[in-house]
Amino acid sequence: MIHAYDTQTLEVGDGIFAYIQRDGSWYLNNAGIIPDHKLSYFIDSTATVARTQALLGEARRLGVGDRTGMVATHHHGDHTNGNATIDPSFLVSHTTVPEEMSNGFAVPPPGLFTPVDWGDIELRLPDLTFSSEIVLQMGGHRVELRHLGHPAHTLGDCVVYFPDDRVLFAGDLAFNGGTPFALMGSVQGWLCSLEALRSFDVQTVIPGHGEPCGIDVFRDIERYLRFVEQVARQAIEAGVEPLEAAKSVDLGEFAGWHDPERIVGNLYRAMAELTGTPPGGPVDVVAAFGAMISYHGGPLACFA
Numbered sequence: 001m002i003h004a005y006d007t008q009t010l011e012v013g014d015g016i017f018a019y020i021q022r023d024g025s026w027y028l029n030n031a032g033i034i035p036d037h038k039l040s041y042f043i044d045s046t047a048t049v050a051r052t053q054a055l056l057g058e059a060r061r062l063g064v065g066d067r068t069g070m071v072a073t074h075h076h077g078d079h080t081n082g083n084a085t086i087d088p089s090f091l092v093s094h095t096t097v098p099e100e101m102s103n104g105f106a107v108p109p110p111g112l113f114t115p116v117d118w119g120d121i122e123l124r125l126p127d128l129t130f131s132s133e134i135v136l137q138m139g140g141h142r143v144e145l146r147h148l149g150h151p152a153h154t155l156g157d158c159v160v161y162f163p164d165d166r167v168l169f170a171g172d173l174a175f176n177g178g179t180p181f182a183l184m185g186s187v188q189g190w191l192c193s194l195e196a197l198r199s200f201d202v203q204t205v206i207p208g209h210g211e212p213c214g215i216d217v218f219r220d221i222e223r224y225l226r227f228v229e230q231v232a233r234q235a236i237e238a239g240v241e242p243l244e245a246a247k248s249v250d251l252g253e254f255a256g257w258h259d260p261e262r263i264v265g266n267l268y269r270a271m272a273e274l275t276g277t278p279p280g281g282p283v284d285v286v287a288a289f290g291a292m293i294s295y296h297g298g299p300l301a302c303f304a
């Protein structure tokens with residue numbers, strides 16, 4: 001089968017490639033490719049077997065051979081479903097990711113999203129984990145993998161930082177042109193992580209979704225997360241549920257971002273936190289997705 005995916009490979013540093021999947025909406029994530037004649041690296045895979053085969057084809061074109069290492073920026077299926085298709089020699093992640101992968105859904109239950117041909121997805125868990133930081137050599141670069149100390153987009157988000165080239169693969173700690181999503185992490189923790197994110201000496205940020213951008217992307221995310229917190233506070237005071245609060249609020253400057261229904265999931269998380277659930281603590285994810293579908297008016301649009 002021939003697929004005409006809207007993807008682009010950009011050299012964002014010396015031998016550091018960003019694989020951009022447009023339009024960056026649900027499950028259309030970005031990945032990284034760092035070719036090396038000894039051991040090449042992937043940063044994340046993609047959501048489906050076919051899309052990961054396209055990623056692999058691009059990696060081969062760039063000189064990636066059979067020996068590969070891999071980093072998982074977090075557990076979500078758009079970033080990890082293709083792990084087994086890439087079949088790396090080893091996979092590195094933050095310590096919470098294996099459990100998050102095991103407990104989450106690689107392929108979402110039917111009815112949640114519009115139909116997708118995921119392919120035969122096999123769970124491929126990390127082999128090596130770290131709690132705060134680990135340094136790797138990739139393609140001659142010294143590369144820092146860092147967890148920022150708080151649940152944020154998920155519990156186990158890590159960034160992949162190339163200090164010499166001032167490039168930061170931010171995973172889903174950065175969305176560019178898409179709505180940030182904190183349902184499986186923490187609004188408060190994400191806000192706490194932003195100072196550290198802004199302190200990286202960076203020329204180019206590769207967000208988990210959307211076009212490469214500058215460090216200012218974190219200012220946009222902060223404005224959005226503060227907006228979510230404000231709406232959550234008002235909803236608690238008014239005694240209304242997240243869905244009702246989301247339906248009655250004007251998204252304003254954020255209305256044009258992809259997947260605006262994430263406001264509902266974000267309010268589930270923010271309202272739980274404001275009423276005593278610790279950052280990253282349990283929230284009814286199934287109920288939150290049901291409410292997001294209701295807000296959207298049907299299964300969420302997925303073009304993976």
Ligand SMILES: [Zn+2]
Binds near residue numbers: 074208
């Ligand atoms: Zn994610």
